[in-house]
Amino acid sequence: MNTFKYTFLLFILAISSSCEDFVEVDLPDHKVTRETVFNNDKIARSAMTGIYNQLFNTSFANGGNHSVTFLAGISSDNFKLTTNNEDMRExxxxxxxxxxxxxxxLWAGAYNVIYMTNSLLEGLxxxxxxxxxxxxxxxxxAxxxxxxxxxYLTNLYNEVPLILGTDYRINATASQxxxxxxxxKIIDDLLDALDLLDENYLxxxxxxxxxxxxxxxxxxxYLYVEDWEKAENYSDKLISQASLYELLGHEEVFLANSREAIWQISPIGWGSTLTHTREGSIFIYDPTMNTPVILxxxxxxIWETSPxxxxDKWIGEYTQEGVSSYYSYKYKIAFDFSGGEIEEYSMVMRLAEQYLIRAEARAQQNKLQGAIADLDMIKQRAGLPLLSVTQPSISQQALLxxxxxxxxKELFAEWGHRWFDLQRFDQASILNDKPNTVWQPEHRWFPIPENEILKNPKLNQNDAY
Structure with a gap:
């Protein structure tokens, strides 16, 4: 693969097969220089739109059965498989x-997205x-x-190659x-983005x-690296923007452009008459469609203690021959072939998570009253008794x-939160209670794909694999 010297559209087509590693995309026969690709604002903007569309199609981010949401989700203890698919069972x-x-x-899809952002940045x-x-x-x-x-790559695999360009000669032999x-580097990119992005949504x-x-x-x-003060400060900046964000009724949260959404991925990336999210089609239980998981x-x-x-709003029930199966019903549309208006977007980040981030960051700093106030925002919406009333003197550990x-409860079936939380709270041993699990502490990290190690001898496998 040569450095990019052809149109972004051809690039997207070349890498759309998610099984291909990003460093092995072949150059199309008909080349167009990068200067042609980015010779005006419209074409450059179209290139970025292509990245957003690819986020919905690439395995890493699309919410389907190769995504972070699904694979990290079934690695934790929120789901039960209803399929004998061996890859899922592992x-x-x-x-x-x-x-x-x-x-x-999963790995290749993430690196395809990274390659696309690197290419766009070089083009600019x-x-x-x-x-x-x-x-x-x-x-x-970008x-x-x-x-x-x-x-997500480093929180799934630990040490990974930090690829910041498109030169295949460098990328093909990159070390972790x-x-x-x-x-x-993530923080550097985000601080740059903070300076460059607009306050409002385009x-x-x-x-x-x-x-x-x-x-x-x-x-x-910052929450994940346990810099509690900065985690609190950055979540506080977002939560304070009441003109843009609010906690909504549960049935409204996952709608397209909902006021709880901070960032979503649009199903417009289907590029066809399909308008549903992949989360809807993979989590809403339908025995005729071989739905792979139930709760x-x-x-x-955990829902048995109080209403x-x-x-009521986010869990569906399917009963057959007197046996009930429960499934995630955050998204209400399993399939839509109408080609009409898109009703639901795939949720990536939302306001409720920020309240939970700030609550945890405050609790870790022993700012217990502030943490209780944040957690009560979530409990109030859920119709639960408020901690400020029932346990105003709760201890730090009990609050955490x-x-x-x-x-x-709040973030199930979204971007593998439960998997990462068990690792962060040092409670992954809970996974030993899952049926048929062989959990070991070394399994915190997913294995580097063997295919990648064979191609690049500089890559080292994670422990336990």
């Missing part, structure tokens, strides 16, 4: 092999025809998407970088990140336990 049993095809799809750098306003916006958007993708170095479309999206991801990054018995037991509106529980 994730569910925490016994992933380096030859697992779903794992390869080499073009003198883009207006300053568009250049700033596009650079901010750096945000790249940072977002690396955030320490997680600290990757996090540092065309009022929440599938395009704005400045608040960078704040939200910075809050999450686990362990997950359902919760999330149970309560935050973990509310994160499980």
């Amino acid at each position: 994730f569910n049993q925490n016994n992933i092999t380096a030859l697992n095809n779903y794992n390869l799809e 750098e080499n073009s003198e025809s883009i207006s300053d306003e568009n250049r700033k916006s596009l650079e901010g958007e 750096k945000f998407v790249r940072a977002f993708t690396y955030f 970088n320490k997680q600290a170095d990757i996090i540092e 065309e009022n479309n929440r599938a395009r990140p704005n400045k608040a999206a960078a704040n939200a991801l910075l809050a999450k990054v 686990s018995k362990d997950f359902m037991e 919760d509106l999330r149970y 336990k309560e935050i973990l529980l509310e994160r499980r």
